[in-house]
Amino acid sequence: MIPAAFDYVRASSADEAISLVSEHGSDAKFLAGGHSLLPLMKLRLAQPSVLIDIARVKDLSYVKDAGDHVAIGALTRHMDVEKSPVLAQHAPLLAHAASHVGDPQVRHRGTIGGSIAHADPASDLPATTLALGATYVVRGPKGQREIAAGDFYKGFLESALAADEMLVEIRVPKMNGAGWSFQKFNRRAQDWAIVGVAAWRRGSESGVGLVNMGQTPVLASSVSSALAGGASIVDASQRAVDDAAPTADNNASVEYRTHLAKVLVRRALEQASA
Amino acid sequence: MKISVTVNGVQHTSDVEPRTLLVHFVREQLGLTGTNVGCDTSSCGACSLHVDGEAVKSCTMLAVQADGSSVTTIEGMASADGTMHPMQKAFMENHGLQCGYCTPGMVMAATSLLKENPNPTEDDVRIGLEGNLCRCTGYHNIVKAVLACAGK
Numbered sequence: 001m002i003p004a005a006f007d008y009v010r011a012s013s014a015d016e017a018i019s020l021v022s023e024h025g026s027d028a029k030f031l032a033g034g035h036s037l038l039p040l041m042k043l044r045l046a047q048p049s050v051l052i053d054i055a056r057v058k059d060l061s062y063v064k065d066a067g068d069h070v071a072i073g074a075l076t077r078h079m080d081v082e083k084s085p086v087l088a089q090h091a092p093l094l095a096h097a098a099s100h101v102g103d104p105q106v107r108h109r110g111t112i113g114g115s116i117a118h119a120d121p122a123s124d125l126p127a128t129t130l131a132l133g134a135t136y137v138v139r140g141p142k143g144q145r146e147i148a149a150g151d152f153y154k155g156f157l158e159s160a161l162a163a164d165e166m167l168v169e170i171r172v173p174k175m176n177g178a179g180w181s182f183q184k185f186n187r188r189a190q191d192w193a194i195v196g197v198a199a200w201r202r203g204s205e206s207g208v209g210l211v212n213m214g215q216t217p218v219l220a221s222s223v224s225s226a227l228a229g230g231a232s233i234v235d236a237s238q239r240a241v242d243d244a245a246p247t248a249d250n251n252a253s254v255e256y257r258t259h260l261a262k263v264l265v266r267r268a269l270e271q272a273s274a
Numbered sequence: 275m276k277i278s279v280t281v282n283g284v285q286h287t288s289d290v291e292p293r294t295l296l297v298h299f300v301r302e303q304l305g306l307t308g309t310n311v312g313c314d315t316s317s318c319g320a321c322s323l324h325v326d327g328e329a330v331k332s333c334t335m336l337a338v339q340a341d342g343s344s345v346t347t348i349e350g351m352a353s354a355d356g357t358m359h360p361m362q363k364a365f366m367e368n369h370g371l372q373c374g375y376c377t378p379g380m381v382m383a384a385t386s387l388l389k390e391n392p393n394p395t396e397d398d399v400r401i402g403l404e405g406n407l408c409r410c411t412g413y414h415n416i417v418k419a420v421l422a423c424a425g426k
Binding site: 001002003004005006007008031034035038039042051053055079102103104105106108109189190 | 316325335383386402
């Protein structure tokens, strides 16, 4: 399968990328690692007329300790997120979740910013950064703004990013020793999760993100409220789908997804509380 | 668009359409047909090759993205005198192939894996090769070959 024809331009800086997208309009798409976009283009599910290759923007690939949070450049590859010593120390849940994205070849190309901007509810990193209370920094022609992960996901593959804006940084609050767990349930290695759960817990505080439980990544706030109100893990995990609207597909019915989410949230909270 | 890619140590300057996939560039423009197309959806790993020393799936990368890079395909693994790469030799000695279709991708993924983890356990090898499917299901000897190559 070969994508439909498109024009290809390269940006060497974020500012150049933003001016290129302003110039080419809403039919232009940014190309980072290409591991979400190119499969869609090969299937003709996406047909941008211009690709703006941002993979050579070198100063957007980093993981930095920024005091109360870890700052991750949008073009940091999954493999570099997975192996980052800074994340291993301060946000191990995210490093671990990154190690479950696709397979090593995919992780050599795919980027955390690409995955988040793609806003696929079945992807691991959108739900994980949502659970961690991350902030996304986006830049456009009018400058830079911050969007809380909780306000970012608007619908299936739709985000709060404007057509002329680019995600430049992901800020993940330090976990400060919180317990955590990442549960990914699938039938075959390297598949997307049928249901996934990213969870952390520190005393009465917790965050629970659900993968593939609706049109967007889901923050299971009801579970966290129940825990904060003193509910047991078993009881809190019964609230797993209160904030979700799962749909059926070839892999799972709504009933099965609902069951899985409750079981996986329970397992995740048990592990995060151990 | 004009691109310049070093493939197996030889620099090639070619004119490609932006939509040309890297795998089609190496197979059709350079005639290096050792890299196979399997699923064409970045699932099976048959098209794995190295870009700047790391295994990638060349069905999910554009040739223009590889501009300026160094690419190694299965043809570039053996020495000029025909001596096989230790991973190729390990596959041969451990019967790590049946029909052989997945083998080039397996060898490329396995060498990339050992570069990142020179001392893997059997589990590390199985997980490290999760992006490569063998439809003969000959995984056991493939894993044996990779462990043998790692000196285990």
